[in-house]
Amino acid sequence: MAILYIKNMVCDRCKMAVKSALLSVGLTPLEVDLGKVSVEGPVDAQRKRQLNEQLEQLGFQLLKSRRERAVEGIKTAVRSLVRYPEGKEQPNLSTYISEQLHLEYSTLSKVFSEFTGMTIERYYIFQRVERVKELIDDGELTLSQIADKLHYSSVAYLSNQFRGVVHMTPTEYKEGKKGKRKSIDQL
Numbered sequence: 001m002a003i004l005y006i007k008n009m010v011c012d013r014c015k016m017a018v019k020s021a022l023l024s025v026g027l028t029p030l031e032v033d034l035g036k037v038s039v040e041g042p043v044d045a046q047r048k049r050q051l052n053e054q055l056e057q058l059g060f061q062l063l064k065s066r067r068e069r070a071v072e073g074i075k076t077a078v079r080s081l082v083r084y085p086e087g088k089e090q091p092n093l094s095t096y097i098s099e100q101l102h103l104e105y106s107t108l109s110k111v112f113s114e115f116t117g118m119t120i121e122r123y124y125i126f127q128r129v130e131r132v133k134e135l136i137d138d139g140e141l142t143l144s145q146i147a148d149k150l151h152y153s154s155v156a157y158l159s160n161q162f163r164g165v166v167h168m169t170p171t172e173y174k175e176g177k178k179g180k181r182k183s184i185d186q187l
Contacts, residue, residue, distance in 0.1 A: 001030060001039070001040060002042055002043045003038050004036070004037050004039065004043065004048075004051075005036055005062070005063040005072065006018055006035055006060050006062060006063065006072075007035070007060060007062075007068070007072050008059055008060050009035050009060060009076075010034065011034075014034070014060070015032045015034070017058050017060070018032055018058075021055055021058060021060075022037065022051065024054055025047055025050040025051045025054060027040070027043065027047065027051065028041070034076050035073065035076045048062060067111050067114075067115065068115070070101065070111050070112075071111060071112055071116065073100065073101045074097055074101065074108055074112050075123070076100075077097050077100040077101065078093075078097070078120065078123055078127055079127060080100075081093065082124070082128050083131070084151065093120070093121065094109075094120075097120065108120070125161055125164075125165060126165060128150055128161065129162055129165040131150060132150065132162055132170065133173065143170055146158065146170075158170065
C-alpha cells in the first residue's frame, strides 16, 4: 500500500474526481480522503508523473514534501473547523489544528506562514468570511443565525471581521454590492 497526498481536495466531488484520476492511470484506490489517498501496491515514478498530470488538469496536485503536506493538512483542518457542527462548542483554533495534525502549533504556524505568506489565523478568518458570503448568498438565514451557526460571539463581531476582509458590511454585500466569492483553493 502507498499513501499519496493531494493538494486542493475540499469536498466529496473532489474525492470522486481524484478516484477517477487514480483509476485512469491504473492505480487501485483503497481509501480516498480529503488531501490523502491510499492505493494498492507501490507507485513508481512514471505512474506518479502520469497521476500528477491528470490531477493538475483537474486543479489538484501531488504533494511532495512533509512541509507541503503539513500546509495542506492545516488548510483541511481549518475548512473543517469553519463548518464545525452547530450546537457543539467550537474548539480553540490552535488546539484543534495541533490535535488534527499531531504536531505542535508553533511549528505548524511557522511552516504555514513560510509557505503561504499569511498566518493560520488570517487564513481561518478568510475561510469564515467566505462561508458567511456563501450563507448570505443562499438567503435562507438571517445575519444573526449565520453568526450563531459559525460560532461568532455576536453579529457585530461577524460584521467587523467581514468588513475587514471584504471592505463592505454584510448588509451591503447582501443588498447587491456583492463581491465575487473566491474558490477555496484560492484562499
